[in-house]
Amino acid sequence: MKQISTREIESYLQKYIACMQAHGEELMDKPMPAADEELFALYETTGNRLKYESVYFARRKMLAVYGCLSLLEGKPEYLKKLEEVLDGICEEECWALPAHINRKEDPQWRICVDLFASETAHALSDIISGLKGRLPSALCEKVRENVFRRVLTPFMNAAAPYAKWEGGDNNWNAVCCGSIGCAAIYLMQDEPELLKPLLDRIVCSLDSYIAGFSEDGACMEGLGYFTYGMTYYTGFADMLYRYTDGAIDLMEDEKCRRIAMFQQKCYFPSGRTLSFSDGDSRDTYKMGLTCFLAMRYAGVEIPPISCAGGFDEDSCYRFMANYRDVVWTRKYLEQAEKGLLPAEEDDGAADCLVLPGAQWSICRGLSGGGMAAKGGNNGESHNHNDVGSFLYLAGDEMLLTDLGAGEYTRDYFGEKRYDILCNHSFGHSVPVIDGKGQKEGTEYACSHFEADGSGRTVISFGQAYGTERVKSLTRSLCYDPAKESLQAEDVLEDREAGENPVSMKENLVTQYKPVIVGNAIHIAGRKYGCRITVEDLEGSIGFETKKHSNHRGAEEEVYCITWEVPADKEKPGTRKCRFRVEMEEI
Template sequence: MEMQNQIKEYVALYESEVRKLADQLRNESMPQLTEELFSEFETNGNRMRYEAVYFGRRKFLSVLGLASVIWHEKEDIQKLEEVIREICAEECWALPAHVRRKENPNWRGVIDLFASETGQTLAHITTLLKDELSEDVITLAQNEVKARILKPFIESKVPYASWEQATNNWNAVCCGNVGSAALLLMEEGTEKKKLLERLNYALEHYYLEGFGMDGACQEGLGYWVYGFTYFTLFALAQREYDPSKDLMASEKVNAIVHFQQKCYFAGGRTVSFSDGDSRGTYPMGLTCCLADQYSDIRFPDTSYVQKLDGDSCWRWVGIYWSWYWTHRYLDDVQNKKAEEPKPLEQSGACVLQDAQWCILRGAKQTAVIAKGGNNGEPHNHNDVGSFHYLVDGEAFLDDLGAGEYTKDYFSEKRYEIFCNRGESHNIPIIGDVDQKAGKEYCADRFELTKDRNILFSFAKAYGIEAQKVYREIWLDENTGDLTVCDYIQCRLGVTVYENLITRLPVSVENDSVVIRGEKHCVILHAEGRKGEFKIKTVEHSNHQGILENINVIRWEVCCDEPQNSKIGIADSKICLHITE
């Protein structure tokens, strides 16, 4: 009952924030998009200034749209009509980063993530408020959606763009938005039927194929939220429209549904492999929606839920459905149609075998999250064999997740950026060679033993003559202490380093490394070390474009040279002990 009351408090606060922000925006003018801002990405690769204005405009649309739906006040409706007219007058709904003006004469009509989102938003808002918005605004908005989104997609050959056959969130977002708009605006007939069949095929045969049977989203938890929200929205709307079509009814989707609850930890920490986020807030609306459908859904603590302003893109789908789905779930719980919300489990082990992830939980709210996988994954970082170590809500050994998205970040220069390189992860450095990018650079063994030991083999990830790279990780369930053992065979003369990453303060004391958190310290001991610990600080631009100082802990590992052998053997043991 406690969590149920917390969810009630959340939705009450959410509504008060909508009211307060709508009152503020009603007296403001929308920021203006300009050619100068649009061209910045083309000239210098910067996408943030244009997008700040673009999403600032979507803030007006989403907040005033929801306020109008909840309270139906004349002043909100009038301001919303002004906003809709301005959105419809935009030259292009797609972002500059997704448009190639020099190569595409039809660039103004490109359907990308945000053009499709804008179309779905206008279709939905004008449908919900069909009795309150003026007829000319409804006609204008719906005609724009048909002209910019539905008509170009319908008239295109398969694939409309690469996203129609992509196995990532682009597919779910764009197909989900096009499908949702079609269900709202298209008249019954052959054309609508064919469009829905095409979208179903794309979602089933491409988006869902991007997941293994374990349901893991290798792009990161934030991308799971992004793609699966739109997939769920369309799947449920289509099921209501035609009960014979149910995209949710498969074993794989059932596994995908339960992915989020495996990835949350104390302090709101989350799995941050690839372009993930180590402090990802979770969507209350989607979680409530899934809890309405599946009785074993578990909720992270409500203090880590995404707030109204938690999405810098101000997406309508997140903002509206966080309100609607949460209300519906609470009503269903009260009417005994759904079970009361359950908190996360605090212990145990979980293996996501297809993604090659393992999650172990122990005392003091500790967790170790380790991965094998390969270096050709969606939003890839060169991180095969890496892990992060959490204690009581703090990351003592970290995974940086997504860096700042720039033009270079998605170019051939991607692996020149610190957070995407092997050296920014908790993996050995062998012969001063970073891990290589590509699917062939992978782990060839990954398992969890009966004794809760995680075992890896990942020499292939380096693309050099490292004959063996074995790693074993063990988390003591009773103390939360962590042990990592590495065994590396390589050519004679090759230098092997251990390499660990943290955002927390680090010092070398009494032949050990001390990592200091707010609640605990972790003492790191290293067996098989040669020479001194070396601590260097690297400047990292995070996903929000904010510079952070990252501490890299590195030391050389003793490399034995067996007699009459051309092989060097590095045997390393790292022990991490928690103190108060």
């Protein structure tokens, strides 16, 4: 990946700040939108999250805008508006989201330390500390009282774990503990006898977050959750390092360096991103976080500036990230000017990368696209039943897709999660066995994974289907980065070849309507397309149109292309399918 120039970063930063300033003018005379009971109750009655959350995050947008502008520029009009916003947030009935509480069973539901209560506590603490002496003392005391009552005191008074996220291995741990730790340092430095044990508890919990990454640094939840969790982990790590005068450095572990390298491995040259699990194939990165990591570790690359998220990119308007997008980026530019950045490392611009701990294989093609395949298991955080799946891109067009995250609803994180297409194996390019898909749980996994780093990947994943009738199912993929062609072979072995053999149907997923002619499948994007040729086809190829509600709640069409895989005439109890994917320019 080509390292971007400081001039590009300076231009990005100017636009970022200009966007905040434009919002500052636009929102100056507008009241905070009301987050009322009717909206709050929608999740409980319908499972819809988006309507209440759109109002909640509009309020957090005002906090981010006027918090950042007051700290960065300090204009009286910004400070005055900030007072109104801070008071409004202190008056909210509950800082947690409806999806994270249970009003029917918990009479204390108003006090719940979830992701967003924690984020709010951090933001308010950061702002009043940074603006000490410039805000009314009564307002600062009100903010302080709210942060303690709603977040710090409930957490400190609860035996560990406060909730399942404490000591967990996913983003919740990093976001909640990082936020709480920062808020505590801001507000409790005059109480060291209480602060020290709290910080020790936070550090202990965050050890489990780092342990949740694979040994090669991969975030199994998806790239977006890497960004989310690491934003708060690094925010706290930076603050703790400064508070302890360097005595505690959470970034010194070698695994943290490998984690820092994960982001750049998820980008294809075109700017498209890996969308495994609850990811996004058009993800963006946080400039502040990336600059922080690049200042710390040699070899961290900043992806193309076109992929950098602007101020409005995060619809949740997280103050931790927004403010550090400015201050950490400025610091990076200062260090670059002084020649103080770590020396660049040449990774050889590898066409193919292997993450053996995550069981991911990633290949990049000349057009800017590529191929990626995964093993893993079906009990990962933000899991999709996708063991053995792959995706294929030409240029910036994902012709065989991984849908990534769907719309977050009550069902999405409930018992009906795997009734949703993007989470079910039917929504991934993996075979259908005896008419059924893969099962959820860590035991339904890849039993063997190998990749040579030159385009060849072998995945054994019969275990993912949870049926004794299957002895083995092995997928072999061979990708040529120069030709951007993919040769695939799936081999199923029946445990007991007899009168009732195991059936197998191939299933390829695309969001472009396919055209089928004989044994050939044509998928056409805007600039690129591909031809998929099925060898030794018996019967016909068909496709079914299905609906997918994406992460923003918009409905999209998905096409699942299927054909029956015949029995191998020479090997009873075996079914074998070969197909070839070849890129075509439109």
